Amino acid sequence: MIRIDKEVFKGMKALAEDNHPNEVIVLLRGKRSGDEYHITEYLIPPFGFGSKRSASFPAHMLPMDFSILGTAHSHPSGNLNPSTRDLHSFYGRIMLIIGPPYSMDNVAAYTKQGKSIPVQVKSN
Ligand SMILES: [Zn+2]
Secondary structure: OEEEEHHHHHHHHHHHHHHOOOOOEEEEEEEEEOOEEEEEEEEOOOOOEEOOOOEEOOHHHOOOOOOEEEEEEEOOOOOOOOOHHHHHOOOOOEEEEEOOOOOHHHEEEEEOOOOEEOEEEEOO
């Protein structure tokens, strides 16, 4: 289960909307205990790049940071499935995909193995 702080989700939503119809990618920071993830912050990766078909960043430019749980990116097409490329460029432990209209009902989360995991916004 992944829980995202409400303010964090709002920020990601605004970013996805602003970049539409291009994809945008962010890094997710937070805490993990076992299979429970709590996302408390998102970061815009240095030199991130988003086009209509993909979003990426040069992972080697990042400092070693163990509080990075994974990434979130938008799929302006609305298809919430990870692409082959998404799975190959997986960074961290979890990957969130958000589609228009970028509401909580349009978020999917996956493990590195491509397995879907439940995600919810924490109202705080
Ligand atoms: Zn993707």
